[in-house]
Amino acid sequence: MGGEVGAVKKGPVEVRFVLAFPDVYEVGMSHLGLQILYNILNHVDWLAAERVYAPWPDMEEMLRSSGLPLATLESSTSLGSADIIGFTLQHELSYTNILNMLEMAGIPLMASGRDAEHPLILGGGPCALNPEPLADFFDAFLLGDGEEAILEIAEAYRTWKRQKLSKVELLRLLSAIEGVYVPSLFEIRYEENGRIAGIIPLKQGYEKVRRRIVSDLEHTSCPTEPVIPFLKTVHDRVSMEIARGCTAGCRFCQAGYIYRPVRERTPGKILEVIDTTLKNSGYEEISLLSLSTADYSCIAPLMKSLMAKYADEKVAVSFPSLRVGTLTQELVDEIRKVRKTGFTLAPEAGSERLRQAINKGITEEDLLLNAFSIYSAGWRVIKLYFMIGLPTETMDDVLGIAELGKKVKTQGKKAGNGGDVNVSVGSFVPKAHTPFQWEPQISYENILEKQQFLRRELKIRKLNFKWQDAPLSVLEGVFARGDRRLGAVLLKARELGCRFDGWGEHFDFRKWQDAFAAVGIDPLFYHRRREFDEILPWDHLDCGVTKDFLYGEWEKSLSGSATVDCRNGSCTGCGVCDFKEVKTRLAGEHALPDCSSSHFRSAESECRQTEAAQRVRLRFSKVGPMRFLGHLEMLNLFIRAVRRAGIPIRFSQGFHPHPKFSFATALSVGVESMAEYLDMEIASGYSAARVREGLNAVLPEGMEILESAEIPLRSESLSTIMDRVRYRVSLPSGLINSLPLLVERFLALNKFVHRREKQGKTIEIDLRNELYELHAADNVLEMVIGRGKPLEFVSAITGLTGSELNGLKIEKLEVIFKSEPVGEFSGGSRLADSGI
Numbered sequence: 109m110g111g112e113v114g115a116v117k118k119g120p121v122e123v124r125f126v127l128a129f130p131d132v133y134e135v136g137m138s139h140l141g142l143q144i145l146y147n148i149l150n151h152v153d154w155l156a157a158e159r160v161y162a163p164w165p166d167m168e169e170m171l172r173s174s175g176l177p178l179a180t181l182e183s184s185t186s187l188g189s190a191d192i193i194g195f196t197l198q199h200e201l202s203y204t205n206i207l208n209m210l211e212m213a214g215i216p217l218m219a220s221g222r223d224a225e226h227p228l229i230l231g232g233g234p235c236a237l238n239p240e241p242l243a244d245f246f247d248a249f250l251l252g253d254g255e256e257a258i259l260e261i262a263e264a265y266r267t268w269k270r271q272k273l274s275k276v277e278l279l280r281l282l283s284a285i286e287g288v289y290v291p292s293l294f295e296i297r298y299e300e301n302g303r304i305a306g307i308i309p310l311k312q313g314y315e316k317v318r319r320r321i322v323s324d325l326e327h328t329s330c331p332t333e334p335v336i337p338f339l340k341t342v343h344d345r346v347s348m349e350i351a352r353g354c355t356a357g358c359r360f361c362q363a364g365y366i367y368r369p370v371r372e373r374t375p376g377k378i379l380e381v382i383d384t385t386l387k388n389s390g391y392e393e394i395s396l397l398s399l400s401t402a403d404y405s406c407i408a409p410l411m412k413s414l415m416a417k418y419a420d421e422k423v424a425v426s427f428p429s430l431r432v433g434t435l436t437q438e439l440v441d442e443i444r445k446v447r448k449t450g451f452t453l454a455p456e457a458g459s460e461r462l463r464q465a466i467n468k469g470i471t472e473e474d475l476l477l478n479a480f481s482i483y484s485a486g487w488r489v490i491k492l493y494f495m496i497g498l499p500t501e502t503m504d505d506v507l508g509i510a511e512l513g514k515k516v517k518t519q520g521k522k523a524g525n526g527g528d529v530n531v532s533v534g535s536f537v538p539k540a541h542t543p544f545q546w547e548p549q550i551s552y553e554n555i556l557e558k559q560q561f562l563r564r565e566l567k568i569r570k571l572n573f574k575w576q577d578a579p580l581s582v583l584e585g586v587f588a589r590g591d592r593r594l595g596a597v598l599l600k601a602r603e604l605g606c607r608f609d610g611w612g613e614h615f616d617f618r619k620w621q622d623a624f625a626a627v628g629i630d631p632l633f634y635h636r637r638r639e640f641d642e643i644l645p646w647d648h649l650d651c652g653v654t655k656d657f658l659y660g661e662w663e664k665s666l667s668g669s670a671t672v673d674c675r676n677g678s679c680t681g682c683g684v685c686d687f688k689e690v691k692t693r694l695a696g697e698h699a700l701p702d703c704s705s706s707h708f709r710s711a712e713s714e715c716r717q718t719e720a721a722q723r724v725r726l727r728f729s730k731v732g733p734m735r736f737l738g739h740l741e742m743l744n745l746f747i748r749a750v751r752r753a754g755i756p757i758r759f760s761q762g763f764h765p766h767p768k769f770s771f772a773t774a775l776s777v778g779v780e781s782m783a784e785y786l787d788m789e790i791a792s793g794y795s796a797a798r799v800r801e802g803l804n805a806v807l808p809e810g811m812e813i814l815e816s817a818e819i820p821l822r823s824e825s826l827s828t829i830m831d832r833v834r835y836r837v838s839l840p841s842g843l844i845n846s847l848p849l850l851v852e853r854f855l856a857l858n859k860f861v862h863r864r865e866k867q868g869k870t871i872e873i874d875l876r877n878e879l880y881e882l883h884a885a886d887n888v889l890e891m892v893i894g895r896g897k898p899l900e901f902v903s904a905i906t907g908l909t910g911s912e913l914n915g916l917k918i919e920k921l922e923v924i925f926k927s928e929p930v931g932e933f934s935g936g937s938r939l940a941d942s943g944i
């Protein structure tokens with residue numbers, strides 16, 4: 109649909125930059141990186157940033173069968189007409205979706221098959237640090253932070269476009285930008301045994317590409333007007349990145365190496381951004397993002413400030429990641445004040461020995477203490493995350509997972525609060541740019557064996573078990589350390605129909621096995637141990653951490669020696685910092701603003717403190733693309749619109765307070781309406797006219813409050829006083845020849861019994877008896893009905909069924925109430941009379 113609040117629609121511009129997310133909308137809209145770039149690009153007047161997501165297979169089928177190309181949400185621009193398409197590479201299992209999206213747009217898949225007339229295809233995100241399996245399809249990749257480089261790329265593109273230069277010139281211009289990797293400027297040679305013989309740079313001075321690092325996060329752009337989805341997405345909340353980078357030094361964790369050093373935003377900046385974003389979005393939840401949120405240097409005071417400021421407004425604060433050992437009692441006490449959003453702890457390995465080998469510097473004692481505090485604070489379930497297949501792992505370590513889970517469960521009993529434990533187990537995949545990049549990957553058979561063992565051991569201990577499917581890890585491992593030759597496998601897999609490989613219901617291991625066999629590549633070649641003197645496919649891509657440092661870390665893993673976190677001043681020499689611009693930046697020394705003062709309390713929360721309430725009745729329209737919003741989505745839209753408009757809505761009592769809204773009825777999806785009704789309870793002293801004005805300023809195009817009135821607090825509910833509804837149905841011309849005759853025939857009937865199946869029951873409705881008025885003119889029907897749906901009447905009158913009813917336009921014109929709903933309310937009839 110597009111058209112979300114916060115979406116930016118621009119007219120003609122010099123450069124149209126499509127941000128493409130190779131997974132569904134619900135996942136893509138939860139991704140902060142895309143929102144950051146969208147915001148930065150759209151602030152430039154000669155640029156338009158637009159979005160596209162991978163269509164789910166049913167949508168893909170519709171697009172293909174209608175001959176429609178994949179297009180952007182903002183302006184329906186076909187991807188083939190865009191200037192630049194930037195894909196975010198979050199996960200190896202999204203690669204086939206990228207090819208599928210390009211193909212659906214009619215864009216040649218191979219970079220060598222595209223010229224200056226085609227869009228420039230860019231990639232970025234964590235997988236760009238080893239993008240070799242995608243090298244044949246992309247023109248360039250951006251390694252590292254995008255905030256500054258994205259504008260430089262767009263600027264270079266504009267210069268090139270204005271000068272009408274060749275594609276070769278464009279690639280040359282891009283390769284001059286720090287952090288931009290142009291794969292066609294390197295040639296890869298192979299040995300007979302399949303290993304890489306050499307990575308040959310084809311441009312002088314372009315031997316290595318260094319990751320781009322934004323040195324100071326404090327002064328980089330943060331989106332305060334995010335695009336607000338209508339439907340429920342995976343993370344539907346204010347996402348505030350409080351810090352970037354983590355130097356805890358876990359040896360398996362790629363993010364811990366490719367996002368160094370730690371750069372924190374100050375609490376003052378964080379509070380300011382959150383405040384503005386909440387006002388602009390109407391969100392009811394804040395998520396503090398970073399690789400390890402509780403490591404943020406002033407997390408406890410920040411949480412206190414957020415609580416002081418937002419607890420009254422029922423705004424929840426959540427943490428996506430908490431490292432064991434960083435969780436203090438003070439922090440637990442703060443988090444428990446808001447909604448309990450679930451607690452996940454990640455010991456990663458079951459035994460103390462293996463945790464030392466991976467440099468996960470937490471002891472069993474720390475973990476159990478944390479678990480006790482969490483259960484004592486009222487949480488009933490803790491999710492523990494582990495991995496199997498870590499280097500040096502033995503079956504004793506695997507057994508340790510079950511034993512540790514049991515000990516955590518005992519803490520719950522000790523805390524007197526039940527104590528459920530969900531044990532979630534993934535399979536370790538060695539990643540590029542980590543100390544374990546040379547390690548072999550656990551085999552498919554070994555994963556199954558260990559999962560089976562755990563299933564038994566966890567069952568004995570009455571612990572819940574969740575695991576990751578082995579084939580997904582096998583495939584992820586191939587592409588995570590893959591080289592350019594895998595491009596042929598991707599092409600074949602897409603051709604065989606592979607897509608949405610990260611989704612269990614779509615992943616088809618058989619097809620992948622066929623794809624590898626067809627191109628003659630053994631996937632296990634990529635799972636093997638790599639020699640230390642071997643050229644790795646990503647050796648020309650420099651994330652800043654030296655290979656010597658990684659090797660040193662690998663050696664230390666054998667003896668279980670610890671490497672300390674450098675965030676507190678003790679540099680361990682990884683090589684990322686220049687200690688001038690690029691260095692650890694902590695926020696600890698910055699004072700926090702006093703957030704408990706009334707300055708920080710919004711008008712909304714002040715109003716809500718007062719006791720007196722009043723009720724306001726609204727009539728609104730829902731037309732154009734907004735007709736596709738479902739009832740729950742519309743409810744969500746109003747909840748946020750009310751917050752954005754600062755209307756002092758009242759909440760229900762209880763543990764999960766809800767805003768006091770009530771709608772007349774749920775409108776069928778696809779039906780346009782000029783007569784939707786909503787009652788809301790608000791603090792008294794806020795006029796109905798102000799509610800209307802306030803909402804109209806923040807509602808998206810296609811939704812408008814047409815009337816508003818104050819009504820007595822104890823008025824009868826809308827659903828009780830609703831009697832009949834007037835609809836207009838326009839049939840496509842030529843579908844029915846003799847509509848007036850059919851109408852006449854139907855009106856002559858005494859009875860027309862329609863049977864509707866609902867949840868296994870059959871409901872009978874006498875449609876003739878529920879029909880109060882019926883007129884026909886040309887191909888338009890207008891009717892006033894009681895019970896029953898307009899399409900049921902159309903079918904009964906015309907005899908049309910099933911897909912014949914698809915192209916109909918249905919408009920709800922008026923609701924007729926048993927008594928006038930409120931003094932001045934027109935009930936939509938004036939609009940109906942005027943022919944709107």
Ligand code: SF4
Pocket residue numbers: 355368369370674675678679680681682683684685691692
């Ligand atoms: S160079 Fe030193 S201070 Fe900087 S991230 Fe690496 S270990 Fe930490």
